[in-house]
Amino acid sequence: MSEERRTQRVSRSDGPAKATNAPSKSEGLRAYAFAYLAFLYLPVLFLPLFSFNASHFIAFPLAGFTLEWYRQLFADDAMLHALGNSLEVGAVTALLATLLGLTAAKAVTQYRLRGVGAMLGFISLPLFIPDIVLGLSLLLLLGVAGFPLSLAGVVLGHLTLCVPFALTVMIARFEGFDRNLEEASADLGETAWITFWRVTFPLMLPGIAASLLLTFITSFDEFLLAYFLSGTEATLPVYIWGQLRFPERLPMVLALGALILVVSVALVILAEWARNRGVEKKSIGA
Amino acid sequence: MTFLSLSPYLSIKKVSKRFGALAAVDAVDLEVPRGAFFALLGPSGCGKTTLLRLIGGFAQPDDGVITIDGAPMNGVPANLRPTNMVFQSYAIFPHLNVFDNVAYGLRKERLGKDALYARVGAMLATVRLEGLGARRADELSGGQRQRVALARALVKQPKILLLDEPLGALDKRLREAMQVELRALQKSLGITFLLVTHDQEEALSMADRVAVMSGGRILQVASPRELYERPNCREVADFIGQINFFHATVKSIESDSVTANAGVLGLVTVPRAAFGFSFAVGDHILLALRPERITLQGGSVAGEIIAASFLGERSHYQVRIAGRAEPVYVASSGVEPQGPVMLGWNQDAVIALPFD
Numbered sequence: 001m002s003e004e005r006r007t008q009r010v011s012r013s014d015g016p017a018k019a020t021n022a023p024s025k026s027e028g029l030r031a032y033a034f035a036y037l038a039f040l041y042l043p044v045l046f047l048p049l050f051s052f053n054a055s056h057f058i059a060f061p062l063a064g065f066t067l068e069w070y071r072q073l074f075a076d077d078a079m080l081h082a083l084g085n086s087l088e089v090g091a092v093t094a095l096l097a098t099l100l101g102l103t104a105a106k107a108v109t110q111y112r113l114r115g116v117g118a119m120l121g122f123i124s125l126p127l128f129i130p131d132i133v134l135g136l137s138l139l140l141l142l143g144v145a146g147f148p149l150s151l152a153g154v155v156l157g158h159l160t161l162c163v164p165f166a167l168t169v170m171i172a173r174f175e176g177f178d179r180n181l182e183e184a185s186a187d188l189g190e191t192a193w194i195t196f197w198r199v200t201f202p203l204m205l206p207g208i209a210a211s212l213l214l215t216f217i218t219s220f221d222e223f224l225l226a227y228f229l230s231g232t233e234a235t236l237p238v239y240i241w242g243q244l245r246f247p248e249r250l251p252m253v254l255a256l257g258a259l260i261l262v263v264s265v266a267l268v269i270l271a272e273w274a275r276n277r278g279v280e281k282k283s284i285g286a
Numbered sequence: 287m288t289f290l291s292l293s294p295y296l297s298i299k300k301v302s303k304r305f306g307a308l309a310a311v312d313a314v315d316l317e318v319p320r321g322a323f324f325a326l327l328g329p330s331g332c333g334k335t336t337l338l339r340l341i342g343g344f345a346q347p348d349d350g351v352i353t354i355d356g357a358p359m360n361g362v363p364a365n366l367r368p369t370n371m372v373f374q375s376y377a378i379f380p381h382l383n384v385f386d387n388v389a390y391g392l393r394k395e396r397l398g399k400d401a402l403y404a405r406v407g408a409m410l411a412t413v414r415l416e417g418l419g420a421r422r423a424d425e426l427s428g429g430q431r432q433r434v435a436l437a438r439a440l441v442k443q444p445k446i447l448l449l450d451e452p453l454g455a456l457d458k459r460l461r462e463a464m465q466v467e468l469r470a471l472q473k474s475l476g477i478t479f480l481l482v483t484h485d486q487e488e489a490l491s492m493a494d495r496v497a498v499m500s501g502g503r504i505l506q507v508a509s510p511r512e513l514y515e516r517p518n519c520r521e522v523a524d525f526i527g528q529i530n531f532f533h534a535t536v537k538s539i540e541s542d543s544v545t546a547n548a549g550v551l552g553l554v555t556v557p558r559a560a561f562g563f564s565f566a567v568g569d570h571i572l573l574a575l576r577p578e579r580i581t582l583q584g585g586s587v588a589g590e591i592i593a594a595s596f597l598g599e600r601s602h603y604q605v606r607i608a609g610r611a612e613p614v615y616v617a618s619s620g621v622e623p624q625g626p627v628m629l630g631w632n633q634d635a636v637i638a639l640p641f642d
Contacts (some may be wrong), residue, residue, distance in 0.1 A: 180377035186364040188391030202381045
């Protein structure tokens, strides 16, 4: 590890050294920026680092390289089951939230509705209610309604958090949408339903993709509501939380964390790429 | 008047559309003959676009009946009407190329691949877009986008083509070229064109009939020349070109002429044929004169040029006459006269309008 750290430090001092001609103020800013990035990302890099370390103990010096924790991870049926649960909840939540967000955004942006401001406020409110309060009240509500604790309950809970995100993404997309396009399609002989599939949907696709990814990650990542509502079926965060009680399983959790990290970064890059592609096309057209 | 002898292709009877308390279209009657290039002309907010949208089926009238080629259109949605529209924003589908934009409305006709290519190809040639079929919508210039919008609507072979301010987004030079081209296109295709515009020059240069709208009502329907030379009210006269108004009182009525006391102009004789409304001795009326119908010399009203602007083939003058605050506008192609002028006009240049 000491070697790793040294390379970090070297690369950091490298920057200002190259820019000796620049005024000292910008050098200071540059050092600050590097320090800031290091503060943000160094802890995250510990995850992959220790996931390859051949020791149960999270401490320096590193004991050696191993893939043992990854092998254990993929042999752990309970973990794989929890992963399956999370993917399922995330996928269902993302689809439902995006569908609700899409239709609500269309209504909000294209019709003059009374009380739109209040409605949007109420839809966004769950974002500002502490999750623990939201989780407790949902738990009580499901109990009173006789709804069994299950993954379906988790989906309902996650929808309260994900619909506002989906709505925000889709409203932004619809606001740049020329309503005349739908009228032109009607004028050319198509019904509202066919118009949706031939015009609205293809033009909304970048927004829909961004909304799906964002809501999926939000749901996949969410712990508190899942903890309250999942009952016996654990989602991945809930499972990880349970594993932290066993120190010998910690390296395996690190390996899991490292994998999630890689996939998340890949997804975010993909989402940004899709979004920018859509934006580029639009701006040229304007 | 030969147009009216043909049975109307588009007939609008007592059509109204209200938005809250505002009647955007107020009991409008209108008849458009088959094969006409018809313009709805009026200032923004006069209801012309609302009327166009009622005809296209994008909105339903609160009252009245719209009939196209004998078929009543009430309750018929836009996708089932024999009309197609060129939108002001063109509304080109940004995710489709030029070919697919033009072919968009042909899906239901289930043409074979060859027939589809032939039909779209011929249409692209008609609007001079050959070879641009694969071009993306965002790679087109303003003029090309306009042609795509036109081709996409015309390829459906509509009974009536609706054009909503189609030239508004183009620069002046391109606009003038497109005016000539649209006119030629309409004549060669024989499709009825209904154009909405706020630009009087556009309406007068392209259309064979023009309806002037204001406040949700139609003020006058006439040929461009008739509108210019025989407007039926102050608003139409004022909206089309420049004009000078003079208050007058009917003094006497003879068999073929009328004498009116026009104050600063003195006694003015007007042919009876110039009156399109009923009147009696003692009535207040308006007399109007176009700037180019007034001469600067040899007349009877003394004046003084207070401003002159040279515009190439003609010059515009502002002439002050005693007893009138507003200058009289005169357009003349002669050399600028020196010193005082004597304004004059022919009897048949005088336009008589009801006072309102």
